[in-house]
Amino acid sequence: MHKxxxxxxLGFLLLLLPASVQAAAVKNYPLKQVLILSRHNIxxxxxxxxxxxxxxxxxxxxxxxxxxxxxxPRGGELEVLMGQYFRQWLEQEQLLPPNAQPQPQEVxxxxxSFQRTIATAHYFATGLLPVANVTVEHHQKLNEADxxxxxxxxxxxxxxxxxxxxxxxAGLEKKLQExxxxxxxVLMKLLDFDRSAYAAKHGPLPLTGTITPLKDGGIGLTxxxxxxxxxxxxxxxxxxxxxxxxxxxxxxxxxxQDWKDAAALKELGINSLFQTPTAAKALAAPxxxxxxxxxxxxxxxxxxxxxxxxxxxxxLPALGVEDYTLPNSIEEKTPIGAKLVIEKRQGQDGEEYxxxxxxxxxxxxxxHRTALSLNHPPERVYLQLKGLKANGDGFxxxxxxxxxxxxxTADGTHWK
Numbered sequence: 001m002h003k004x005x006x007x008x009x010l011g012f013l014l015l016l017l018p019a020s021v022q023a024a025a026v027k028n029y030p031l032k033q034v035l036i037l038s039r040h041n042i043x044x045x046x047x048x049x050x051x052x053x054x055x056x057x058x059x060x061x062x063x064x065x066x067x068x069x070x071x072x073p074r075g076g077e078l079e080v081l082m083g084q085y086f087r088q089w090l091e092q093e094q095l096l097p098p099n100a101q102p103q104p105q106e107v108x109x110x111x112x113s114f115q116r117t118i119a120t121a122h123y124f125a126t127g128l129l130p131v132a133n134v135t136v137e138h139h140q141k142l143n144e145a146d147x148x149x150x151x152x153x154x155x156x157x158x159x160x161x162x163x164x165x166x167x168x169x170a171g172l173e174k175k176l177q178e179x180x181x182x183x184x185x186v187l188m189k190l191l192d193f194d195r196s197a198y199a200a201k202h203g204p205l206p207l208t209g210t211i212t213p214l215k216d217g218g219i220g221l222t223x224x225x226x227x228x229x230x231x232x233x234x235x236x237x238x239x240x241x242x243x244x245x246x247x248x249x250x251x252x253x254x255x256x257q258d259w260k261d262a263a264a265l266k267e268l269g270i271n272s273l274f275q276t277p278t279a280a281k282a283l284a285a286p287x288x289x290x291x292x293x294x295x296x297x298x299x300x301x302x303x304x305x306x307x308x309x310x311x312x313x314x315x316l317p318a319l320g321v322e323d324y325t326l327p328n329s330i331e332e333k334t335p336i337g338a339k340l341v342i343e344k345r346q347g348q349d350g351e352e353y354x355x356x357x358x359x360x361x362x363x364x365x366x367x368h369r370t371a372l373s374l375n376h377p378p379e380r381v382y383l384q385l386k387g388l389k390a391n392g393d394g395f396x397x398x399x400x401x402x403x404x405x406x407x408x409t410a411d412g413t414h415w416k
Contacts, residue, residue: 029345029353029395031093035294035303039312040120041337042075042241044068045234055198056231057191059250062238071119074241077369078337078361079120083127085372092374095301101132105299111306112149113140121306148286149307153218154415159282160214166276167213176272179264181207184225186261190252191231198227213273220269232265240336240366259330270313271333284318285412287311292405295344309334318408320386328362328379335360344398353395356383
């Protein structure tokens with residue numbers, strides 16, 4: 001009996017680790033700098049309502065108030081709310097004074113050159129620094145990809161063979177087949193796919209077939225269910241944007257697990273490809289270079305990098321982040337608006353330390369536009385790094401993290 005009580009107590013204490021890390025940080029590890037790598041917030045589907053997407057269901061999709069791929073008004077509002085939370089947190093940490101107007105060298109906002117990423121950075125800045133004149137930096141013409149965020153794959157056959165070998169060695173095809181089939185079944189029921197124009201023309205969708213990485217030589221997977229991926233993307237965004245459960249689900253009653261299954265199909269390609277270390281490091285290398293440069297600038301206090309789910313999906317495995325689970329999210333690894341937060345702190349022993357966490361609004365906070373504050377915060381999941389030992393308070397030596405970034409960058413650029 002005593003052993004059972006001890007096991008339960010230890011389990012409870014483990015659940016409290018993130019809170020204890022944060023408490024120790026405020027007291028003994030003053031915050032020197034924070035870097036935020038953000039996925040954009042809610043956008044309209046990339047495929048318009050009158051595109052092939054309309055043929056996948058007899059129902060009418062949500063009527064978006066913006067063009068395909070653009071940040072929605074709700075997405076902008078949610079970023080302001082998240083920025084306001086970060087303002088409260090950074091003021092509490094004494095990294096920012098109230099109504100901060102930092103010097104240009106103290107902050108940097110840099111986004112990929114798409115409307116949704118630039119707009120996300122602007123809205124976040126509005127919440128974080130409401131009285132400052134923040135400039136959002138982007139380097140390409142509007143809606144053209146910045147190679148720092150979306151680089152080309154190495155045009156290298158040895159690279160492609162290495163990725164395929166890692167994909168095979170990890171047994172990913174079998175895992176994806178099982179997960180993809182479950183997702184497809186939920187999606188087809190949700191969409192009433194059997195009554196769709198697509199089904200009338202093409203017949204039943206095959207749920208089995210070969211799955212291979214590097215679709216057409218590019219990022220993604222070749223799968224038998226590729227036709228349903230745009231619907232998975234669109235229904236996930238419709239869930240966030242439409243607060244009425246019945247309308248969001250085209251009149252079906254879905255459980256939380258059903259929504260997770262519906263959202264999973266669009267994530268499989270990205271998340272599985274970047275489980276191969278070679279692909280993760282090759283695609284993350286340009287962004288990791290920027291991250292290292294930012295974290296070693298003495299005058300920098302805040303860096304915001306505005307990107308996509310793919311940026312989180314590649315950077316985290318490239319750095320060797322242990323597997324993690326995200327509570328209260330229908331997206332398993334990189335939720336809409338999620339932020340990788342790297343905190344650089346000063347230890348009392350003279351060493352610099354770092355923590356990594358994912359901060360994101362949970363599904364209900366997104367759907368109901370919940371105000372975020374220190375008393376009602378977003379979700380925060382602390383991340384662990386494979387092969388690195390944290391100190392007793394849960395912090396990594398910053399020098400070790402810097403070395404990890406440099407090593408991953410070198411591995412990634414090897415294939416260029």
